[in-house]
Amino acid sequence: MAEAMAQVKQDLGRDAVILHTRRLKKGGILGFFGREMVEVMAAVDTAPVKVVEKKPPMSAPISVANPNDTKITALQLEMSTMRRMLEQMMGQLPEKNKQSSPLMDVLLKNDVDPAVAADLMKGLPDENSMVGDDAGTARNLLIDRIANCLTKINGIDILPSGCKAVALIGPTGVGKTTTIAKLAANFALKEGYKVALVTADTYRIAAVEQLKTYADIIGVPLEIVYSPDELKTALFRHEDKHLVLIDTAGRSPGNHYQLAELQALLAVNPYIETHLVLNTATKYRDALEIVNKFSICSPQKFLFTKVDEASNLGTILNLVYHFPTYLSYLTTGQSVPDDIELIDSIKLANMILRD
Ligand SMILES: Nc1nc2c(ncn2[C@@H]2O[C@H](COP(=O)(O)OP(=O)(O)OP(=O)(O)O)[C@@H](O)[C@H]2O)c(=O)[nH]1
Numbered sequence: 022m023a024e025a026m027a028q029v030k031q032d033l034g035r036d037a038v039i040l041h042t043r044r045l046k047k048g049g050i051l052g053f054f055g056r057e058m059v060e061v062m063a064a065v066d067t068a069p070v071k072v073v074e075k076k077p078p079m080s081a082p083i084s085v086a087n088p089n090d091t092k093i094t095a096l097q098l099e100m101s102t103m104r105r106m107l108e109q110m111m112g113q114l115p116e117k118n119k120q121s122s123p124l125m126d127v128l129l130k131n132d133v134d135p136a137v138a139a140d141l142m143k144g145l146p147d148e149n150s151m152v153g154d155d156a157g158t159a160r161n162l163l164i165d166r167i168a169n170c171l172t173k174i175n176g177i178d179i180l181p182s183g184c185k186a187v188a189l190i191g192p193t194g195v196g197k198t199t200t201i202a203k204l205a206a207n208f209a210l211k212e213g214y215k216v217a218l219v220t221a222d223t224y225r226i227a228a229v230e231q232l233k234t235y236a237d238i239i240g241v242p243l244e245i246v247y248s249p250d251e252l253k254t255a256l257f258r259h260e261d262k263h264l265v266l267i268d269t270a271g272r273s274p275g276n277h278y279q280l281a282e283l284q285a286l287l288a289v290n291p292y293i294e295t296h297l298v299l300n301t302a303t304k305y306r307d308a309l310e311i312v313n314k315f316s317i318c319s320p321q322k323f324l325f326t327k328v329d330e331a332s333n334l335g336t337i338l339n340l341v342y343h344f345p346t347y348l349s350y351l352t353t354g355q356s357v358p359d360d361i362e363l364i365d366s367i368k369l370a371n372m373i374l375r376d
């Protein structure tokens with residue numbers, strides 16, 4: 022397989038996309054004594070990107086009335102009337118009864134969901150009327166409340182005996198491979214554990230090369246697997262290791278076929294611990310969609326990347342508030358192996374509440 026991949030790379034370049042791979046036997050008698058061959062179908066997209074200009078239609082298209090459309094319009098109208106009424110009522114409230122406070126403003130500015138923010142603020146002393154040392158009390162209480170939402174923290178626990186297998190899954194480009202390299206370097210080089218890497222990301226040649234480079238630098242073995250059966254064999258081969266880290270191809274949350282394939286891959290071994298990798302800067306609504314769609318792979322933990330690029334950490338709090346899942350690591354930059362840390366709930370609560 023490695024030889025075939027090298028040939029594809031030589032013929033089509035690093036950006037070739039692997040469409041299909043298959044092992045087969047050629048020659049021999051009745052399937053015996055045949056030579057094992059590998060068939061790889063690959064392609065490369067050389068077409069220039071076309072810019073298609075779309076002109077607005079000259080007149081509005083004629084549409085046939087749909088009874089559902091009428092119902093939706095009626096609902097929209099009703100909702101906008103209710104919204105106007107609420108805004109009017111809020112406008113008539115005396116200033117001090119409005120739910121506005123500097124801490125609430127900080128929560129909202131940090132993209133904490135308004136419902137979550139209101140719940141966290143419930144019953145807190147009014148920080149506007151506090152002076153001196155008391156002024157910080159409301160903030161400290163709020164930090165404690167946020168930290169209490171973040172108590173389920175658990176990184177990778179090496180087993181006292183046996184092999185721990187951990188897979189990172191998630192959308193494309195969130196930092197799965199880089200995080201695998203950071204984890205491998207920390208566990209193998211800093212803590213002295215026996216580590217092996219497995220990649221199931223055989224979609225692009227460049228993806229395998231990326232992890233191979235890290236594996237060579239760290240000095241750990243790398244296995245490339247093309248099917249659930251090969252993953253099973255690779256895990257069996259490395260059962261003498263303390264930790265096997267499995268890299269997977271980035272998957273679009275909207276692609277059910279890809280997600281089902283990922284689910285089937287991870288189902289080969291019920292002991293694989295799966296971490297869903299999320300970019301911290303993802304908007305809450307998008308993060309919800311990702312969590313919902315990847316839930317078919319039953320991730321046990323959330324791992325947040327690119328904290329250094331995120332303007333706020335509201336999405337972490339919002340997600341944890343609604344899905345009481347364990348949190349594992351935060352990654353804070355591109356440097357391997359340094360830019361990764363186990364989550365600390367008080368530190369994270371302070372970061373969530375930063376001005
Ligand atoms: N700023 C910043 N960049 C990061 C971090 N982690 C990874 N990156 C960068 O994000 C980019 C994508 O990282 P990869 O590790 O290739 O992401 P991936 O999830 O494996 O991507 P696919 O395999 O294509 O789905 C690279 O340029 C990384 O250096 C981080 O914590 N902070």
Ligand SMILES: [Mg+2]
Pocket residue numbers: 197198199222228268269270271
């Ligand atoms: Mg990757």
